[in-house]
Amino acid sequence: MSQHTPPSPVKKGKELILDITTAAFEGKGLGKVGEYAVFVKNTAPGDRVRVRINRKRKNYAEGVLLELLEPSPIRISPKCRHAGTCGGCTWQHIPYEKELVYKSGHVKDHFQRIGGFRDISTEPVIGAPEPFYYRNKMEYTFGDRRWLTDEEVQSGRDIADRDFALGLHVPGRYDRILNLEECHLQDPVSFRILDAVREYALANNIPPYNTHRHEGFLRNLIIRNAEHTGDLMVNLVTSGENDEIMQPFSSWLLERFPEITTVIHTINDTRSPSSEGRYQKVLYGPGYIREYLGPYHFRIDPNTFFQTNTHQARALYDVVLGALDKVPVLYDLYCGVGTLSVYLSGMATRVVGVEVHAGAVEKARENAAENGVSHAVFEQGDMKDIFNDDMIRRHGSPDIIVTDPPRAGMHESVIRQIISILPKKIIYVSCNSSTQARDVALLSEYYRLERIQPVDMFPRTYHIESVAVLSRNDT
Known part of the structure; x- marks a missing residue:
């Protein structure tokens, strides 16, 4: 007897009533039709909504909010008339304290589901004292x-x-x-x-x-x-x-x-x-x-990258600083314009920053010089090409590696090189906890995950930064 896949309960263009149960990643609300997931923007857990399906995939669909039938008890009035339209904010319709809970849940979910860290917990999110007017x-x-x-x-x-x-x-x-x-x-x-x-x-x-x-x-x-x-x-x-x-x-x-x-x-x-x-x-x-x-000053030119939330940048950097011991050699991978390298410079005899963009490396050298950080050096090139044995010979093997890669995470060759030199500690800063969890899992044979600290750099959006602290198993 032949077996047939049951027909999907959801069709593109179909309107349906949906109960939103979860705040999913990217700020969308999640509701289910049977076991079939439907994601809807501008909704909150506890909402009952009427939606139209505008995108359908094998395992999920996305819907457009047509009508809020029963608002969630957690809903609040957005501060801005453009909320839900311009894309600048995602979660103005929920209280900030709830937003932090959802963000913490997303980080924990990524480490459990993608990284395989079943019993992991995260520290409470370091929230912003002011969820508005924070962008510089x-x-x-x-x-x-x-x-x-x-x-x-x-x-x-x-x-x-x-x-x-x-x-x-x-x-x-x-x-x-x-x-x-x-x-x-x-x-x-x-x-x-x-x-x-x-x-x-x-x-x-x-x-x-x-x-x-x-x-x-x-x-x-x-x-x-x-x-x-x-x-x-x-x-x-x-x-x-x-x-x-x-x-x-x-x-x-x-x-x-x-x-x-x-x-x-x-x-x-x-x-x-x-x-x-x-x-x-x-x-x-x-x-x-x-x-x-903190005590360091930085020149910001028209095209200089600088953390967009000044107050929370200090909070993030202090998390990293607090996880460090004083060491002879510290590497700052994906160092950008060197703000973190300079901020951490008091914790190492030698700081080595590595960055792909030539303009950023030039600016990193200027930032170090302006702050009197003479023991920092910066190398320019693609991380997977220049973070190699030759660099280690020239600058010394790092006792600690701080890494803050782009959203895609670290290249496998970079992870292999880290494993080959086995620094005592790795501080992994990320704006994408899904790739962070993947990379930390690849390091887990040699390192134990000590702590995950989320930091909210972008209130009222779904973005969340997280800091993972890893210690070598024999330490």
Whole structure:
């Protein structure tokens, strides 16, 4: 007798009533039809919702929220009118303390399910003291294809300036821009500047850039602020040079916002959507801002990477610092611009930073020099190619390795090299606990997992940072 796979209870385009039971990864709510999983954005555990299935896979489907039939008792009113539309925030509709519980659960689930650490527990998440206004950098986009919200469409009213928008990309629609009317992610002065820039551009008929036609002038507005020095950078990215536009624009901004300490004009005359551009012109001030992390100071240029949440960066770095012993040699893998290398420099006689990007390595050397850290050296190259026996011979075998790889985790050859030299301790920092759990499992024959400490760097989003502390089995 032949056996047939039972038909799926869910079809694309079908509407159904769903009870949301779990806050899944990426901020989506999870409900089930029998044993079949359905993920829905902008929902919370305890919600009963009506959804339409818009994507179907073998083992799961995704649905669009059509109606909130019964709200969860944990639901709260979002602070921002754009919550659920712009993509900047994921979880404004749930209390922050619940968000931290869900994030901790995601990290624990990854280590149990992917890493195979069945009895593992995580430390309570180090939450942010302020879940809003924490970002020290916001990048906004200009566009001539304004995204209309459901409220605007349903109102039937005529929408002025439909061919001009300044705000954030609508998720999944990189040619459509949500014209922000408020934002609570950066210091309030940031949004006041955005509003003023939009006002000036409209009043002076300065055209926004069109990605399809490669036409228009204004491409991006990037605002960076320093929590501890008060420095404030405004960076306008355009499709070309035009001093007749930019000089009056800069002067007007400075008159309106005297707290601005530097104005940058970045020129990107290519089709690339990158806001880094081909070159910059400094219209006012030094062309950079300065910030402190603990006793160390850092120069932040227009394109310098710096942790986006200054307060939580210090909290994260202190977790790493607290896990260290004083040692002769410490390696900082994937060191970026060297902020963590500098921050940890007091714990080693020699610090060796390794990074693939040449510009970041140059900046790391500058950061070390400016802070008087003469015992730090930085190597540039692909980690899997240069983290080898020759490097170990030149710099000495590390007693401790601190590693903070990109989301994809560490290359297998890097893990093999770590195993070949067996440092006493590994501190693994990650923004993706699924690949972190995978890599830690590969090290588990030689190391015991002592501690997992999640740190919330991005409140009101689903992102979570985690620090795993591993000690060699014979120590």
